[in-house]
Amino acid sequence: MIVRDKIMQKLKSMNSRRNFLKKTGLVSLGVVAAASCKNIAKEEGKTKRLVTPVKPLALSTWRNGIPANEAAWEVLKNGGRALDAVEAGVMVVEGDPNDMSVGYGGRPDRDGIVTLDACIMDEHGNCGSVAAIENIKHPISVARKVMEETPHVMLAGDGALQFALEQGFKKENLLTDKARKEWEEWRKTSDYKPLINIENHDTIGMLAIDQKGDISGSCTTSGLAYKMHGRVGDSPIIGAGMFCDNEVGGAVATGMGEMMMKTLGSFLIVEFMRQGRTPQEAVEEAIRRIVKKVPDYQKFQTGYLAVNKEGEVGAYCIHKGFNYALYVNGENKLIDSDYYLKGNK
Ligand code: ASP
Numbered sequence: 001m002i003v004r005d006k007i008m009q010k011l012k013s014m015n016s017r018r019n020f021l022k023k024t025g026l027v028s029l030g031v032v033a034a035a036s037c038k039n040i041a042k043e044e045g046k047t048k049r050l051v052t053p054v055k056p057l058a059l060s061t062w063r064n065g066i067p068a069n070e071a072a073w074e075v076l077k078n079g080g081r082a083l084d085a086v087e088a089g090v091m092v093v094e095g096d097p098n099d100m101s102v103g104y105g106g107r108p109d110r111d112g113i114v115t116l117d118a119c120i121m122d123e124h125g126n127c128g129s130v131a132a133i134e135n136i137k138h139p140i141s142v143a144r145k146v147m148e149e150t151p152h153v154m155l156a157g158d159g160a161l162q163f164a165l166e167q168g169f170k171k172e173n174l175l176t177d178k179a180r181k182e183w184e185e186w187r188k189t190s191d192y193k194p195l196i197n198i199e200n201h202d203t204i205g206m207l208a209i210d211q212k213g214d215i216s217g218s219c220t221t222s223g224l225a226y227k228m229h230g231r232v233g234d235s236p237i238i239g240a241g242m243f244c245d246n247e248v249g250g251a252v253a254t255g256m257g258e259m260m261m262k263t264l265g266s267f268l269i270v271e272f273m274r275q276g277r278t279p280q281e282a283v284e285e286a287i288r289r290i291v292k293k294v295p296d297y298q299k300f301q302t303g304y305l306a307v308n309k310e311g312e313v314g315a316y317c318i319h320k321g322f323n324y325a326l327y328v329n330g331e332n333k334l335i336d337s338d339y340y341l342k343g344n345k
Contacts, residue, residue, distance in 0.1 A: 054311025055213055057328040058085060060206035061254045061305055064093045064102075065325030069332050072208050082210040083122045083144075086218035090118075090140050093204045094220055097176045101202040104137045105176045106222025108183050110190065111229045114174040117221050117236035118143045119154075123214035123246040129236040131156040135171045136164045140220045143236070153238065157230075174222075186226055203235055205242055205252025207307050215309065217244040219252055233257025239267035248274045249308035251283070255317070256300035263289045269306045279306040279314030287316050287340050303337060316340065 056076035058069045072089030076082070094103030101107065108114045118139035119129035128147025130139050131154060142164045146155050155163050165171065203221035210216075219242040221235040234240035234257035241257070243266035244250030251269035253260040260266070265286045272282035283304040290297050303322035306314045315324050315337035322337040 055209045058208040059326045062202040069327035082208040082216035085208040086206045086216045107225035109229045110226045119236045120218045129154045130160040131232040131236045133160040203254045207250040217242045217250045234260035243267045251306040255302035283314040283316040
């Protein structure tokens with residue numbers, strides 16, 4: 001056979017393979033094996049499910065995601081709703097005085113006042129949030145009440161506190177001795193610029209998929225240590241600190257909130273997944289957006305965590321050091337996130 005015939009034959013067989021792939025609804029990229037490993041295939045920009053989605057599952061940011069996932073799992077394993085799981089999960093961390101970035105025991109603002117931000121979103125796209133709320137240990141539960149009991153999405157400051165008290169929440173002092181002493185130390189040298197230390201970021205963002213396959217998300221924090229009084233970060237902003245869409249998946253953020261607010265990171269990630277990207281591709285693209293748009297991004301840490309409805313997970317951050325807890329198939333594991341500054345300095 002002459003060379004030209006050989007080439008023609010090869011092209012013919014490639015075409016019939018491509019037609020077969022198209023007919024069977026598999027991918028046009030010739031990466032069926034890889035796609036089925038990843039659980040999904042892409043066809044003309046749409047996500048196509050190939051196998052049964054992994055569920056239930058819970059995932060949350062940082063080390064304290066481990067106990068949070070345990071609490072969420074109690075809800076999920078008994079057939080409970082993802083919304084209840086993401087509330088119960090982050091409440092564990094809100095109530096822990098040793099977690100100094102969330103709820104009770106959180107570091108105060110520069111004036112020594114603990115102010116908290118939180119948001120929650122359910123499988124129907126309902127959402128609620130509170131910003132700069134004081135003296136309430138479980139802002140996530142107030143956010144849920146905003147979602148369920150008011151016509152609004154967000155309440156802030158004194159109004160949020162007033163609403164919480166009306167709903168039966170108790171006023172409590174959230175500033176622990178440990179946090180107060182640290183703040184007093186900080187005040188000795190402070191020039192009132194809130195310095196960002198990546199170790200201080202352990203805000204919890206959580207996503208869960210229940211046995212029915214419904215997704216919900218939550219996010220709660222005391223925000224940046226020694227921030228200006230009244231500063232609100234990304235965590236209570238729907239679409240910045242957290243977003244989920246029951247057709248697609250969800251995303252949560254942690255780290256320097258201003259960067260997520262400038263790029264509406266969590267919403268962006270969900271939209272990337274809607275367009276057919278895997279959660280890992282989506283979180284990496286959202287970090288690259290920050291790199292492109294925020295000139296001093298290297299000074300700060302930002303981490304994103306995402307899951308799609310198939311149960312695929314993605315995590316990415318700017319600096320080394322972000323991790324997340326994933327509870328799936330009866331196992332709760334802490335996993336290190338990949339990061340941008342590895343090869344991009
Ligand atoms: N994202 C939070 C904020 O900017 C802080 C954090 O994640 O630690 O308020």
